[in-house]
Amino acid sequence: MENILEVRNLNKTFPDFTLNNISFALPKGFITGFIGPNGSGKTTTIKLIMNLLKKDSGEITVFGLDHIRHEKEIKNRIGFVYDENHFYEELTVEEMKRIIASRYIKWDEKQFKSYIKEFGLPLNRKIKELSRGMKVKFSLAIALSHHADLLIMDEPTSGLDPVVRSEILDILYNVIQDENKGVFFSTHITSDLDRIADYIIMIYQGEILFNKSKDELVEEHSIIKGPLCLLDTNLRSSLIGIRKSKYGFEALTKDREAANAFVKAGAVAEKPVLEDIMLFYTRKENGNA
Amino acid sequence: MLNLILKDILIQKKTLGFVGLYILILSIAFQSIGAGAFIGIIIAVTYQLVVTAGSHEDKAGADIIMNSLPLSRREIVISKYLSVIAYGLLAVLGYMAFSLVINLIPISVKISPITPENMALAFTGIMVMNSIYYPVYFKAGYVKSRIISFILYFVFFFGLMALFGVMNINGTGAMLNTVTGLLSGMNKVQFFLILTGGTLIFTLGSCILSIKFYNGREF
Numbered sequence: 001m002e003n004i005l006e007v008r009n010l011n012k013t014f015p016d017f018t019l020n021n022i023s024f025a026l027p028k029g030f031i032t033g034f035i036g037p038n039g040s041g042k043t044t045t046i047k048l049i050m051n052l053l054k055k056d057s058g059e060i061t062v063f064g065l066d067h068i069r070h071e072k073e074i075k076n077r078i079g080f081v082y083d084e085n086h087f088y089e090e091l092t093v094e095e096m097k098r099i100i101a102s103r104y105i106k107w108d109e110k111q112f113k114s115y116i117k118e119f120g121l122p123l124n125r126k127i128k129e130l131s132r133g134m135k136v137k138f139s140l141a142i143a144l145s146h147h148a149d150l151l152i153m154d155e156p157t158s159g160l161d162p163v164v165r166s167e168i169l170d171i172l173y174n175v176i177q178d179e180n181k182g183v184f185f186s187t188h189i190t191s192d193l194d195r196i197a198d199y200i201i202m203i204y205q206g207e208i209l210f211n212k213s214k215d216e217l218v219e220e221h222s223i224i225k226g227p228l229c230l231l232d233t234n235l236r237s238s239l240i241g242i243r244k245s246k247y248g249f250e251a252l253t254k255d256r257e258a259a260n261a262f263v264k265a266g267a268v269a270e271k272p273v274l275e276d277i278m279l280f281y282t283r284k285e286n287g288n289a
Numbered sequence: 290m291l292n293l294i295l296k297d298i299l300i301q302k303k304t305l306g307f308v309g310l311y312i313l314i315l316s317i318a319f320q321s322i323g324a325g326a327f328i329g330i331i332i333a334v335t336y337q338l339v340v341t342a343g344s345h346e347d348k349a350g351a352d353i354i355m356n357s358l359p360l361s362r363r364e365i366v367i368s369k370y371l372s373v374i375a376y377g378l379l380a381v382l383g384y385m386a387f388s389l390v391i392n393l394i395p396i397s398v399k400i401s402p403i404t405p406e407n408m409a410l411a412f413t414g415i416m417v418m419n420s421i422y423y424p425v426y427f428k429a430g431y432v433k434s435r436i437i438s439f440i441l442y443f444v445f446f447f448g449l450m451a452l453f454g455v456m457n458i459n460g461t462g463a464m465l466n467t468v469t470g471l472l473s474g475m476n477k478v479q480f481f482l483i484l485t486g487g488t489l490i491f492t493l494g495s496c497i498l499s500i501k502f503y504n505g506r507e508f
Contacts, residue, residue, distance in 0.1 A: 047507075052352075072360070072361060080357050082357075086349055086350045086353045086354040087349060090302065090303065095299055098292075099299075102292040103359050104358075105359075
């Protein structure tokens with residue numbers, strides 16, 4: 001399977017945060033979700049890929065090319081949507097588009113007009129007069145109008161209402177029907193990825209915890225719910241992130257045999273959603289303490 | 290590149306609307322300094338446009354979007370230096386339009402003439418001033434460099450005013466002759482060649498430094 005993006009042994013240290021030797025790859029033709037709680041390193045990773053931050057060490061290749069040596073060529077083939085609006089607020093949608101469009105070799109005005117129509121964006125309205133949802137849609141229209149092969153999205157759906165979020169996810173789903181494209185979708189709203197992601201990479205405290213297909217991830221994990229007394233057995237060591245209450249416990253496990261043993265002992269096993277997996281993995285230390 | 294310069298102008302449409310009013314106020318304020326008024330006004334208007342553009346860039350977090358586009362940091366820096374020339378030309382155009390209006394209406398505001406000598410000195414002023422400012426801007430960003438731009442503006446602006454006061458100049462020819470007279474044995478052409486060449490070398494050096502600083506910036 002050909003990779004559209006590869007990150008190898010990437011390191012970046014700040015005074016209060018370290019991105020620690022992370023490696024992952026994005027296969028072509030799929031949507032890869034990049035999950036993790038706030039402050040875990042998602043935006044830092046994306047900024048390193050986009051060369052907005054300088055890496056301390058490691059290697060990043062996009063379309064098989066070094067991301068710095070071939071920066072312009074690569075960025076011509078990347079569409080990006082960030083979590084915040086970085087457009088000039090005083091400009092109209094049309095003026096901002098004109099500035100950006102002039103930079104792309106493969107800008108497709110017809111495509112842009114079609115997205116503008118689909119999204120109901122007023123070309124003559126100032127950016128500052130657009131709602132948060134409209135600004136994201138404008139970003140998306142720009143990102144999709146120059147035949148980008150890789151879409152990099154950093155928390156694009158945060159702060160949006162469910163209707164707009166759903167519209168955006170539908171568009172991404174359509175984009176990925178072209179098997180030569182790839183989407184790297186960073187979010188902490190994991191329910192979006194439950195719907196559309198093929199692969200999931202989880203980052204926590206600057207380290208990659210896993211990089212797997214979503215189906216495999218959901219399949220190999222189980223949520224175990226049972227009485228507290230079951231925690232006194234040696235099965236406890238198989239649990240990831242334990243949530244206790246006076247009525248019992250809830251935890252995640254990726255040990256199929258342990259899950260079966262818990263069920264035999266009177267616990268209940270359920271299939272997790274991505275949010276469960278993220279929450280239990282990040283709760284690990286407290287739960288086991 | 291042209292689009293980046295147009296962008297720098299477009300983002301301050303509102304400010305451009307005030308340029309005429311700004312020139313009127315400055316013209317009234319600088320009536321006593323004769324030929325130096327034109328140079329002072331061009332420097333003041335250009336300073337205003339440079340600062341306003343920086344403020345809009347900072348407010349939008351434009352470094353992030355500009356550096357995510359297929360655009361090298363070198364192009365971004367060079368476009369900023371070229372924008373200074375565009376701002377200077379806009380200021381001259383504004384001044385010309387203002388002069389025209391003043392000549393048409395019965396109002397007693399003394400207009401300082403636009404001469405090649407004045408133009409050369411005004412553009413030298415804005416290029417040197419911004420060539421000192423931009424390396425700081427590209428190294429530290431708009432917010433941290435604001436104080437430097439403010440100091441530079443006052444040094445250049447009031448420095449020039451003081452210089453013209455000392456020279457007691459009233460006419461443009463007199464001003465140039467006084468300046469050239471200081472450089473004994475040098476004619477006007479030689480003077481302008483040295484002025485332009487010196488400014489060009491200084492600006493080029495500043496631009497190279499700015500590119501180096503901006504290449505190391507993180508957003």
